[in-house]
Each structure stands twice: as structure tokens, then as C-alpha cells.
Amino acid sequence: MSPAPIQEVIAGTKAEGTPSPHKAEWPLWEVFVRSKAGLDHKHCGSLHAADPQMAIQLARDVYTRRQEGTSVWVIRSDQITASDPGEKASYFDPMEDKVYRHPTFYELPKALDHM
Amino acid sequence: MYTQAMDTMGKEEGAPKAVRSADELAHQERFDARIDAGDFIEAKDWMPEHYRKTLVRQISQHAHSEIVGMLPEGNWISRAPTLKRKAILLAKVQDEAGHGLYLYAAAETLGISRDQLFDALHSGKAKYSSIFNYPTLTWADMGVIGWLVDGAAIMNQVPLCRCSYAPYARAMVRICREESFHQRQGFESLLTMMSHGTDAQKAMVQDAVDRWWWPSIMMFGPPDTESPNSEQSMKWGIKRISNDDLRQKFIDATAEQAKILGVTLPDPALRWNEERDHYDFGAIDWNEFWQVVGGEGPCNRERLAARVKAWDDGAWVREAALAHAAKQQPLKEAA
Amino acid sequence: MPSSITVSSDPSVQYLLRIGDTCLILAQRLAEWCGHAPIVEEDIALTNMALDLVGQARAVLTRAGELEAEHGGARHGEDELAFLRDERDFHNCTLVELPRGDFAATMLRNLAVAIFLELLWQRLQGSSDAELAAIAGKAVKEARYHREHAADWVVRLGDGTAESAARLKAALDLLWPYMAELFEGDGVDDQAVATGLGPRWSELQDDWREGFASVLTAARLALPAERAFRSTGKLGRHSEHLGFLLAEMQHLQRSFPGGVW
Numbered sequence: 282m283s284p285a286p287i288q289e290v291i292a293g294t295k296a297e298g299t300p301s302p303h304k305a306e307w308p309l310w311e312v313f314v315r316s317k318a319g320l321d322h323k324h325c326g327s328l329h330a331a332d333p334q335m336a337i338q339l340a341r342d343v344y345t346r347r348q349e350g351t352s353v354w355v356i357r358s359d360q361i362t363a364s365d366p367g368e369k370a371s372y373f374d375p376m377e378d379k380v381y382r383h384p385t386f387y388e389l390p391k392a393l394d395h396m
Numbered sequence: 397m398y399t400q401a402m403d404t405m406g407k408e409e410g411a412p413k414a415v416r417s418a419d420e421l422a423h424q425e426r427f428d429a430r431i432d433a434g435d436f437i438e439a440k441d442w443m444p445e446h447y448r449k450t451l452v453r454q455i456s457q458h459a460h461s462e463i464v465g466m467l468p469e470g471n472w473i474s475r476a477p478t479l480k481r482k483a484i485l486l487a488k489v490q491d492e493a494g495h496g497l498y499l500y501a502a503a504e505t506l507g508i509s510r511d512q513l514f515d516a517l518h519s520g521k522a523k524y525s526s527i528f529n530y531p532t533l534t535w536a537d538m539g540v541i542g543w544l545v546d547g548a549a550i551m552n553q554v555p556l557c558r559c560s561y562a563p564y565a566r567a568m569v570r571i572c573r574e575e576s577f578h579q580r581q582g583f584e585s586l587l588t589m590m591s592h593g594t595d596a597q598k599a600m601v602q603d604a605v606d607r608w609w610w611p612s613i614m615m616f617g618p619p620d621t622e623s624p625n626s627e628q629s630m631k632w633g634i635k636r637i638s639n640d641d642l643r644q645k646f647i648d649a650t651a652e653q654a655k656i657l658g659v660t661l662p663d664p665a666l667r668w669n670e671e672r673d674h675y676d677f678g679a680i681d682w683n684e685f686w687q688v689v690g691g692e693g694p695c696n697r698e699r700l701a702a703r704v705k706a707w708d709d710g711a712w713v714r715e716a717a718l719a720h721a722a723k724q725q726p727l728k729e730a731a
Numbered sequence: 732m733p734s735s736i737t738v739s740s741d742p743s744v745q746y747l748l749r750i751g752d753t754c755l756i757l758a759q760r761l762a763e764w765c766g767h768a769p770i771v772e773e774d775i776a777l778t779n780m781a782l783d784l785v786g787q788a789r790a791v792l793t794r795a796g797e798l799e800a801e802h803g804g805a806r807h808g809e810d811e812l813a814f815l816r817d818e819r820d821f822h823n824c825t826l827v828e829l830p831r832g833d834f835a836a837t838m839l840r841n842l843a844v845a846i847f848l849e850l851l852w853q854r855l856q857g858s859s860d861a862e863l864a865a866i867a868g869k870a871v872k873e874a875r876y877h878r879e880h881a882a883d884w885v886v887r888l889g890d891g892t893a894e895s896a897a898r899l900k901a902a903l904d905l906l907w908p909y910m911a912e913l914f915e916g917d918g919v920d921d922q923a924v925a926t927g928l929g930p931r932w933s934e935l936q937d938d939w940r941e942g943f944a945s946v947l948t949a950a951r952l953a954l955p956a957e958r959a960f961r962s963t964g965k966l967g968r969h970s971e972h973l974g975f976l977l978a979e980m981q982h983l984q985r986s987f988p989g990g991v992w
Contacts (some may be wrong), residue, residue, distance in 0.1 A: 304511060309504065319429075326498050327504065327546075329770065331714075331721045335883065337885070342776045342779050343497055355944070463766075467766045468764040470766040473765055474980060474981055479789045481992055482762075488776055489766070489778060493774045494775055497771055497775070500771075545851065588991060594989055596987055597990055712892065712898070714770060715891070716887055716891025719892045720887040
């Protein structure tokens with residue numbers, strides 16, 4: 282059984298006016314952990330949480346297995362402004378942008394709702 | 397953790413579109429050069445659509461495998477024969493959930509949300525490693541899964557730490573670090589039963605080996621001659637070692653380990669070949685493999701139903717959490 | 732089939748079994764969520780807590796076995812105690828053996844038990860039994876974490892959607908009658924106080940009520956009225972649920988006599 286092309290999966294429902302089934306998703310958070318005093322916080326990954334307290338709690342469960350003394354920062358992924366040096370000789374100016382290609386980060390005009 | 401050769405899971409769409417702009421061609425050239433140089437590709441770098449789609453599928457199916465893999469082992473937590481074994485199994489299954497999370501996080505960097513990935517899994521469009529469509533029938537299955545299934549997964553996974561797509565590679569490094577105890581605890585559990593256990597326990601172990609051996613070596617995917625997507629994945633640095641090579645490596649290692657355990661592997665043709673410096677082994681029943689991949693294994697429907705149920709039953713919880721969070725917002729802004 | 736073991740009726744041993752069994756049976760119920768939680772992150776959180784509780788159970792049961800021997804009885808290990816006792820010799824409070832219910836019921840039960848255990852472990856840090864005090868020192872931190880996790884969820888569910896509030900209310904109605912047992916006392920408590928082993932569980936009631944009520948308030952619920960019903964799990968007389976739970980939990984040890992795992 283072949284999987285649907287990824288565009289179909291992303292587009293969600295195609296019916297005009299029907300709300301996307303994915304609106305009710307818990308937001309994505311980035312997690313930074315300092316494992317030992319004296320070190321920097323390091324980016325570990327991301328997780329979904331409904332609110333900041335949950336994000337911290339889950340970050341400790343998932344990324345530190347609750348080791349005492351570790352410091353954990355969480356920030357909503359869509360609140361991060363990123364500039365990725367990326368390729369040295371770019372055909373376009375590196376723009377300050379969001380961290381990921383994540384589709385829900387980008388507000389599109391309604392006409393483009395199914396992109 | 398359970399990376400069955402991803403090129404077997406569903407047919408690939410046709411070759412990328414023909415018409416491309418000059419910009420795109422330049423990007424493609426630079427991308428190819430970076431791949432050839434062994435550079436890492438990060439989330440925001442330009443990448444061919446085909447590369448991105450292949451990675452989304454591979455990473456997400458790897459993630460699904462971790463999550464579904466919690467079910468056959470989760471079956472035995474309540475029945476673990478000692479408190480120590482209960483704790484070990486809980487820790488192992490918890491690790492698997494964590495690995496699934498790391499992988500979903502890596503997949504999400506490519507422009508897809510986790511909910512969309514779950515949709516694909518629950519609707520049957522996305523696959524997971526078919527090893528989990530086999531039932532866990534005895535406690536010895538826990539040890540054998542650790543020994544053989546985790547063993548095979550580790551062999552698949554270590555090369556992925558050098559995958560060209562950096563978020564996936566980083567997730568794999570983290571996973572491999574945590575993985576080491578999984579195989580060890582499984583083997584140790586079997587060794588304990590085979591060395592100090594009762595005859596009934598030994599028979600239980602042998603029965604588990606008899607059921608899990610062939611499905612385990614199928615985890616490496618079809619022979620290289622029948623894996624058309626392997627080549628592209630190898631070129632892109634997503635796949636590093638071929639199915640057959642990995643499978644041979646695994647069989648060579650486990651055949652020796654089986655001797656230490658004192659179990660017989662259920663393959664009469666298994667024999668050390670001095671000339672090849674490898675073990676010869678019998679013909680794999682690829683019919684069984686394709687049947688199970690295609691949905692006709694012993695547990696396919698149950699596994700998926702369990703995941704769908706957990707998701708559906710949990711909807712009110714997720715909605716409540718969001719509703720509660722939304723109520724806090726205006727209060728925060730007013731403060 | 733190995734016969735069930737019988738355990739010393741010495742009050743110190745019984746006092747420890749009440750604690751260890753409560754942790755063990757709650758861990759068993761929490762572990763049922765594995766692979767079935769509403770979101771993967773909660774799968775991790777719940778199994779984390781189950782792991783903590785198994786650890787606490789193992790430590791306390793081991794100590795109980797040692798005390799048994801010290802008081803002239805047989806010396807049973809943690810596994811003999813967990814897998815070879817009959818229901819009548821388990822002393823967990825009935826609350827923890829009830830089926831896990833939905834997520835609201837699980838979180839509410841976790842809250843009630845975690846507030847209680849945190850208070851108990853705090854007091855046990857001053858136990859005359861050095862081993863128990865050491866166990867308590869570690870366990871109190873875990874209980875605090877469990878309490879925070881449960882409290883956050885109870886509030887989220889109570890002040891979330893209409894459905895979550897209704898489910899939480901239903902959970903409270905179901906579980907509340909079983910919470911009173913936590914504070915029932917008898918000769919076992921008296922002995923514990925006399926030897927400095929630990930506090931009467933009834934001494935924890937006021938603080939427990941305060942903690943529990945404050946979370947309920949934030950969750951837009953009120954403490955229900957006192958009920959006459961008292962469950963009796965601590966005394967070894969359980970609900971119908973424990974039998975099924977133990978049959979599953981103990982099955983392997985019972986069917987492989989002399990097995991080495």
C-alpha cells in the first residue's frame with residue numbers, strides 16, 4: 282500500500298470552509314538543558330506541551346530523566362527568531378526567520394489555507 | 397530504535413519533476429557537493445523535495461516504530477516475574493517513548509506537524525517496523541526481543557548517527573547512547589534463565605527464539621537486489637550500509653551469542669563458512685515478510701487499533717489542556 | 732506451585748508493608764497506561780512515576796523482610812513478599828487497587844496519594860529506623876514531583892472543558908470515599924509511634940486536607956462531605972479488584988516454582 286504524497290497529508294481536509302483538523306494541536310516547544318554547573322544550556326530537541334509549566338515538567342521527564350541540578354529552559358518554537366548562516370554564498374540575503382519549516386509557524390493569507 | 401529498511405515501506409513516487417529554474421539547479425549542485433563532501437544538512441538549508449519527503453517518511457516511520465514497539469513489551473510489565481525485572485522493563489519502554497519523541501521532533505523540523513504524522517499512522521498510510529506485528533507470548537519473549545530485535549535495531553541505527561540530515565543524526569546519537577542497556581538486559585535475562593533456570597524456563601526461552609529468529613533477520617529489509625530506493629538513499633547519505641551487509645553482520649554476531657546462551661537458532665542451514673569468513677544461512681521466507689508489511693501479520697490490526705484508541709480516548713484530555721492554557725493567557729497579559 | 736508465604740504480624744513489619752504495598756499496587760496501576768496515554772509525553776511521565784514507586788516499594792519491602800527476621804520471623808526478600816503473599820496479607824490502602832479509570836481518575840488518585848506520601852516521607856526522614864529514614868530522604872523528592880504533576884493536571888482538567896470538568900467530578904465522587912482510609916489508625920500506628928518508627932497516619936490528615944482542598948478549589952471543585960464508608964485494605968480486607976491484580980502480577984512466579992529470573 283503506497284503512502285499518499287506528503288502534500289495530501291499536510292493539506293488536511295480539502296473542503297472549503299471546513300476547519301483544519303490540526304488546529305487543536307499542543308504548541309511545539311524547544312528545550313535547552315544545562316547538565317552541569319558551569320556549562321552552557323544546550324539545545325536538546327523539542328516537545329509538545331499545552332502550557333509553560335507542562336513544558337518544563339515534560340522537558341525534565343523527557344530530556345533529563347529528572348536528574349537533580351540540571352537547568353531546563355523551554356521556549357515556544359514560534360517565539361524563536363533565527364538567522365541561519367547556512368550556505369556561504371547565497372543567492373538571497375539570509376533573512377531572519379523562524380527556526381523550522383513548520384507549516385503552522387507561517388501565517389498565510391486565507392486564500393492559501395490549503396498550502 | 398527499530399529501523400527496518402525504510403525503502404520497503406511503500407512505493408516511492410516517480411522521479412522529481414522535470415522543469416527546474418536556474419536557481420533550483422544551482423541549489424541542487426551545491427546540495428550535491430555538500431553531500432559528497434560529507435557535510436551536514438540542517439533544517440533550513442535548501443534540499444531537494446524528494447530528499448525532504450524521503451526523510452519525513454523515514455524519520456516518522458522510525459518514530460512510529462518506537463511508539464508501537466511499546467505495546468508488545470508493555471504487555472508484560474504487569475506480569476514481570478521480579479520487581480527488578482519490572483523496573484528494567486518499565487525503564488526500557490519509557491526509553492522507547494522518549495526515542496519516539498526525539499524522532500518526531502526531528503521529523504517536525506522538516507515542515508510537518510506531529511498530529512499530521514499521527515494521522516498518517518492511524519489511517520494506515522504510514523508504516524512502522526513490522527517486527528511489532530508479532531505477539532509477545534511468554535516472558536522469555538522480553539529477553540529475546542532485547543537480544544535479537546534491539547540487537548538488529550542497534551546495527552541499523554549506529555550508521556544513522558552519520559546521516560546527512562543533522563537533526564536526524566543528532567537524535568540518533570542520543571538514542572544510541574541510551575540504547576546500550578536494552579540489548580544487554582535482554583541477553584542477561586536469557587543467560588540467567590539458561591544458566592540457572594528450571595527446565596521449564598529453558599524450554600520457554602528456546603520457544604521464544606524459535607518464534608523471533610526469522611522475523612528479526614527480516615528487520616534488515618529485502619535483499620539489496622530488491623531494494624530500488626536503497627541506492628538513492630545511499631547517495632544522499634541517509635543510508636550508509638546495505639541491507640544484506642547489515643544482515644550478515646547481525647547473523648555472524650548472534651550465531652556466536654546463541655552458543656553462549658546454549659540455544660539453537662531455528663535454521664538448519666546455519667553454518668560457518670571458512671572461505672567466506674561468514675555464516676551461511678537458510679532462505680528467508682519473503683512471502684511472510686511482505687504479508688506482514690502489507691497488514692496480514694498476527695497483530696497488525698490490534699497494534700494500530702490500540703494506538704488509535706489511545707489517541708481518540710485522549711482527545712478530551714488534550715482539548716482540556718489547551719482550553720485551560722487559553723484561559724491563562726488574558727490573565728497573563730493583564731498582569 | 733509454591734504455597735503462599737505467611738508474614739509476621741509484628742506491628743513494625745505491618746507498618747512497613749502498608750507503605751510498601753501502597754507504593755507497589757499504585758505502581759502496578761500506573762504502569763497500565765504504558766502505550767495508552769493521551770500523549771506520548773504523558774506516557775513518559777506516568778512510567779517515570781511508576782518506576783519511582785516500584786523503587787520505593789522495593790526498598791520498603793526489603794526493609795520489612797529484614798525487620799521480620801530481626802523480630803524472630805523468617806527473612807523474606809522483596810520478591811517473595813511481592814509475589815507469594817495472598818490478598819489477605821497485602822496491606823495497601825484500597826484506594827490504590829481500584830481500576831485506573833480514565834485520565835481524570837488517575838490524576839485525582841495520584842494527587843491524593845502523592846500529597847499523602849509526601850507528608851509521610853517527610854515525617855519518616857526522622858524515623859528511628861535509619862534505613863527507613865534514608866529511603867524517605869530519597870522518596871520525599873519523588874513524591875513532591877508526583878504531587879506537582881498531579882496537581883497541575885487536576886487543575887487543568889477541572890478548569891478545562893465541560894467534559895474534563897465532568898469527568899473530574901465523577902472521579903472525585905468515585906474515589907473520595909476511599910480516601911478516608913488513609914487516616915484510620917490502630918495498634919500498628921500506636922506501636923510505630925512508641926518505637927519512633929513513624930507517625931500515626933491520622934496525624935497527617937489536617938495537612939493532607941489542606942493540600943488536597945486547595946488543589947480542588949483551583950480545579951473548581953469542593954471537598955465532598957464526610958462519608959460513613961471506610962475501606963479496609965490496610966487490614967488485609969480488600970475490594971474485589973486486588974484479587975485480579977495479584978493473579979496477573981504473581982502468575983509467573985506461581986507457575987514456575989523455583990524459577991530464577
